[in-house]
Amino acid sequence: QVQLVESGGGLVQPGGSLRLSCAASGFTFSTYSMKWYRQAPGKEREWVASISPVGITINYANSVKGRFTISRDNAKNTVYLQMNNLKPEDTAVYFCNARPWGDDYWGQGTQVTVSS
Secondary structure (H helix, E strand, C coil), X not given: CCEEEEECCEEECCCCCEEEEEEEECCCHHHCCEEEEEECCCCCCEEEEEECCCCCCEEECCCCCCCEEEEEECCCCEEEEEECXXXXXXCEEEEEXXXXXXXXXXXXXXXXXXXX
């Protein structure tokens, strides 16, 4: 079955950096786009970044453009989100997403808290 396992979250001061990882299994990772989303308390889940199967096409939400970088290692079935210059408004649970066979799959999420 499809499994997505996020890791790398934590508490960081404003201006700091974190790198999130999402390990995928149960589908042919290298043939599907991958996405990161986040959900802050009391808010709807929002899309953060996307990467195409071999990393040619990458897109970011305006709120993270220039600060976050999505990447993938198809040999390791893993997608990453490098987050730099973090702001308090980046505080959220971060989820990776895949849509093999047209169905949405989500990991359990990893908490990112940006606070001094």
